[in-house]
Amino acid sequence: MPNLPVLVIGGGPAGLEAARGVADLGYKAVLVEKESVLGGRPILESYAALTPDMRNTEEAMNEMIGRISNNEAVDIRTGATVTAVEGEAPNFKVTLQNGSGAETLDVSSVIVSTGFQHFDPGRETQMYGYYEFDDVITLTDAEKMLKAGKFVRPSTGEAPKRVAFIQCVGSRDRQIGNKWCSKVCCGIASKQASEIRHFVPDAKLFIFYIDLRAYGFWEDELYWKAQEENKVNYIRGIVTEINKRGESVVVKGEDTTMGRPMEIPMDMVILSVGMEPSEGTKDMSKLFNLPLESHGYIATTGGALNTVETTVPGVFIAGAAGGPADLEDSVSMAGAAASRACAFIRKSEMAVA
Numbered sequence: 434m435p436n437l438p439v440l441v442i443g444g445g446p447a448g449l450e451a452a453r454g455v456a457d458l459g460y461k462a463v464l465v466e467k468e469s470v471l472g473g474r475p476i477l478e479s480y481a482a483l484t485p486d487m488r489n490t491e492e493a494m495n496e497m498i499g500r501i502s503n504n505e506a507v508d509i510r511t512g513a514t515v516t517a518v519e520g521e522a523p524n525f526k527v528t529l530q531n532g533s534g535a536e537t538l539d540v541s542s543v544i545v546s547t548g549f550q551h552f553d554p555g556r557e558t559q560m561y562g563y564y565e566f567d568d569v570i571t572l573t574d575a576e577k578m579l580k581a582g583k584f585v586r587p588s589t590g591e592a593p594k595r596v597a598f599i600q601c602v603g604s605r606d607r608q609i610g611n612k613w614c615s616k617v618c619c620g621i622a623s624k625q626a627s628e629i630r631h632f633v634p635d636a637k638l639f640i641f642y643i644d645l646r647a648y649g650f651w652e653d654e655l656y657w658k659a660q661e662e663n664k665v666n667y668i669r670g671i672v673t674e675i676n677k678r679g680e681s682v683v684v685k686g687e688d689t690t691m692g693r694p695m696e697i698p699m700d701m702v703i704l705s706v707g708m709e710p711s712e713g714t715k716d717m718s719k720l721f722n723l724p725l726e727s728h729g730y731i732a733t734t735g736g737a738l739n740t741v742e743t744t745v746p747g748v749f750i751a752g753a754a755g756g757p758a759d760l761e762d763s764v765s766m767a768g769a770a771a772s773r774a775c776a777f778i779r780k781s782e783m784a785v786a
Contacts, residue, residue, distance in 0.1 A: 437541035438463045438508065439774045440527060442515055442717060445473020447546035447752025447763040447770075449497040454771025455544075456506035460778060463508045463538060464501065465515060465529060467713065471498045473548055478573045481580035483760060484617065484624050485654045490580070518720055522747020523781040541781070542747040542774040543721065545731060546767065547713035549753035552603025552611065552706040560674045561602065561704055568593075568682050569675060569702045571602075572618070575625050584632040586700055588680075592633045593700035597684050598622040599672050600642040604707030613728050615707030616757040619646045622705045623655040623665065630663040638665045639697070641672050641684065648759075670695060675702055707757070714754045721748050730756045741770040749773050 439455045441448050444466030455462040470476060472494040475483065480490040501507040510529060517528035523541040551573055554563040562569050567588040570578075578584050586593050600622060604615040619642065626638045640659075645667060647656040659665040672686035681698035688695045710729045717723065718731050723743050726732040731750050734742045741749045751770040752763035 437461075437523060437539050437778075439771075439778070440465065440515075440525070440538070440540040440543045441546060442543065443473065443546035443548055443713065443752075443754070444468070444471040444509075444511065445546065445548045445752065445763070446475065446494070446497060446760055447548070447754075447758075447767040448473070448544070449494075449501060450764045450767035451544045451546055451751050451771045451774075452507050452509075453497075453500050453504070454768050455775060456501065456504050458771065458775040459506075460775050461506050461508070462501075463510065463540065465513050466509075466511045467514045469512045471509070471511065474551075478551075479577045479580050480573075481576050482624070482628070484621050485651050487624070515717065515720065522745075523778055525747070541778045542749070544749045544751055544767075544770045544774055545714070545717045545721070545723070545743075545754050546751040546763075546770075547717055547754045548711050549708040549714070549757070550711045552615075552709055554602050554704050554706055556603070556609065561599065561672075561702070562675045562677070562682070563704060566675070566677050566682050566702075568700060569704065571704045571706045572621055572625065573706070575629075575703050579625065579628050579632075584629050593636055594633075595637045595697075595699045596626075596629060596633075596639070596701045596703065597697070597699045598626065598638075598640040598703045598705055599675075599684070600640065600705045602704040602706050603709070604705075605643065611707060611709065611728075613707075613757060614646060616646070616648065616762075617759045618705040618707055620648075620651040620655050620759075622703070623647065623651075623659040625703070626665040627655070627659045627663040630665070638663070639699075640665060640667050641670050641686070642667060643671065644669070668695075708753060711753075717754075721745055723748065723750075726756070728756065730754065741766055741773055747774075747777050 438461035452462040452464040513531040519526040674685040749770040751767040
């Protein structure tokens with residue numbers, strides 16, 4: 434087994450899978466996570482169930498964590514961040530900072546899996562009233578409620594009778610610079626609407642969308658089930674404003690199918706917030722001199738044919754560090770990144786021999 438490990442930065446699904454992949458291929462890995470726990474966004478944001486297979490999030494993440502936590506080939510460092518790097522692959526020197534001070538590690542290659550952050554709806558022109566109205570929440574807020582097993586209006590604690598999802602909040606919006614589709618929001622809204630149906634069977638559920646994007650099996654597993662089995666109403670429309678009227682939050686905009694204005698009172702509105710590059714992704718791009726692509730994520734070298742290799746030899750990416758990614762994308766990229774990192778080390782060893 435080689436002496437120098439692969440450094441995996443980020444302990445979310447992509448990082449966990451990358452570390453496991455490196456170990457399975459017979460190499461050592463050091464997994465660094467800035468938070469005190471592993472699991473990434475699904476754990477930190479208290480996701481109830483994963484999309485699209487509806488697996489219990491804690492159960493699934495604990496399964497991924499369990500695969501590496503007792504693996505002698507994986508050195509896990511939580512509560513630590515990478516603050517400096519010197520040299521080049523396969524002889525990087527990286528500095529880790531944790532609560533007890535700084536430490537320097539020698540590593541052979543690097544996999545950046547620093548994930549994404551959710552769009553802050555307060556950054557948009559405030560027209561959705563997220564910080565003004567208690568009954569306007571985000572997908573992540575709703576996920577916490579679903580995990581807690583109780584879906585109620587924040588303002589009253591009562592079961593809502595009318596719930597609306599607003600799609601593309603912080604996605605596909607050129608005015609704020611987020612010109613990309615975040616890929617997962619339509620599927621997650623459909624998943625949550627179906628879950629809400631079980632908590633409040635009599636509620637009217639609406640999803641307002643520009644155009645519905647449910648990729649691959651998500652179409653059948655989430656979209657059609659939401660419509661046909663859980664009676665979720667999909668309305669093609671553009672929401673421009675949410676106001677408060679009495680006890681209701683009023684969705685205003687245009688029904689683009691009918692070509693007429695709409696104004697619909699709701700008990701709750703859920704904003705389907707999109708993805709943005711995380712602060713960790715931005716930090717690591719600067720530290721390792723990794724160029725960003727035009728949307729602000731770390732650029733790769735091969736487009737669709739090479740989604741994990743960067744312009745810096747020996748540095749690879751996995752998951753949403755490289756752009757909007759669902760769980761399947763992230764885990765698949767992690768496997769590819771682990772394979773490429775180990776292949777890089779192997780070639781380096783052969784070149785020296």
